[in-house]
Amino acid sequence: MNQIITFDGVTKRHGDVTSLHALDLEVHEGEVLALLGHNGAGKTTTMKLILGLIAPSEGDLQVFGTPPHGAEADRLRQRLGFLPENVGFYEQLSGREVLDYFARLKRVDRRQIDDLLEQVGLGEASRRRVKTYSKGMRQRLGLAQALLGEPQLLLLDEPTTGLDPAATRDFYTTVKTLRDQGCTVLLSSHVLPGVEPYIDRALILGAGRRLALGSLDELRHQAELPLTIRAKGDWPSNEPLFEIPEARSTPQRLNGHACEFRVHPSNKMAVLRRLTTTPGVEDIELLPPTLEHLYAHFSSTVSSRGLS
Numbered sequence: 001m002n003q004i005i006t007f008d009g010v011t012k013r014h015g016d017v018t019s020l021h022a023l024d025l026e027v028h029e030g031e032v033l034a035l036l037g038h039n040g041a042g043k044t045t046t047m048k049l050i051l052g053l054i055a056p057s058e059g060d061l062q063v064f065g066t067p068p069h070g071a072e073a074d075r076l077r078q079r080l081g082f083l084p085e086n087v088g089f090y091e092q093l094s095g096r097e098v099l100d101y102f103a104r105l106k107r108v109d110r111r112q113i114d115d116l117l118e119q120v121g122l123g124e125a126s127r128r129r130v131k132t133y134s135k136g137m138r139q140r141l142g143l144a145q146a147l148l149g150e151p152q153l154l155l156l157d158e159p160t161t162g163l164d165p166a167a168t169r170d171f172y173t174t175v176k177t178l179r180d181q182g183c184t185v186l187l188s189s190h191v192l193p194g195v196e197p198y199i200d201r202a203l204i205l206g207a208g209r210r211l212a213l214g215s216l217d218e219l220r221h222q223a224e225l226p227l228t229i230r231a232k233g234d235w236p237s238n239e240p241l242f243e244i245p246e247a248r249s250t251p252q253r254l255n256g257h258a259c260e261f262r263v264h265p266s267n268k269m270a271v272l273r274r275l276t277t278t279p280g281v282e283d284i285e286l287l288p289p290t291l292e293h294l295y296a297h298f299s300s301t302v303s304s305r306g307l308s
């Protein structure tokens, strides 16, 4: 698998403030990697380093095989697309005119503009002034701007902040299409709901340090958090609920028709086997820890390790 980005012990200092501590990271071609972290965790710093806007204080950073802040910086940026956190446009221009303006700035072929506007779902609104656009439409215009010049690497800084769940889903669906076309995508977020189905791996940062890195399955394996097993059936509330010794926890009654166990991953199969032969159980649902649970778990190690 090709490495598009390699951080090897990269530290970034601003005077007395260290915003990134000895980061090791490899980003593979064609993956969507989420950079997750609290305010000030180092997400934007990581993106600025990749864009070559700032240089590492220590360590080695390669993007497409060259240091992004070095002599090749201009050529490299032609291969990158960036959507900053607070993107602003000239309100009086139409979406199409905005893209035309950025295409001239980037010195890329302007004939792609109409296709890009269609791709992000702004085809019909392309001749309307930006001041009439909703927040979701502005973000999609920002994405179209980042896609000018057919970049191979897309950096999206907090792209769904302020978007409602439907607009968030639309945005990530477009990102997934780009990934399927071979684009590598890095997106930073502290807004977790909705991102889970669209990412290949997550890097969790805390106080400038790497707290965890991996796919959802890998993070679940590392965290060993209990999963929830929900059993459905018909259990009158005046009768005691059945016990499953393998669960090593008492079931919580949700209502007359369902109950839940919190189960350590190593006991999962034993509990499932027992449940399938328990009278009255009609259905079983497995609810593994979500990205939000995993994020909370790994982030809590920042305070417990006393990092700041």
Ligand SMILES: Nc1ncnc2c1ncn2[C@@H]1O[C@H](COP(=O)(O)OP(=O)(O)OP(=O)(O)O)[C@@H](O)[C@H]1O
Residues within 6 Å of the ligand: 014, 017, 018, 019, 037, 038, 039, 040, 041, 042, 043, 044, 045, 046, 190
């Ligand atoms: N130019 C700078 N000078 C001084 N400190 C800086 C500078 N840039 C970043 N920092 C500090 O580095 C740390 C990481 O900042 P960064 O912007 O990377 O965080 P972030 O994870 O993107 O946060 P947010 O979610 O708030 O955007 C913060 O403590 C920030 O104040």
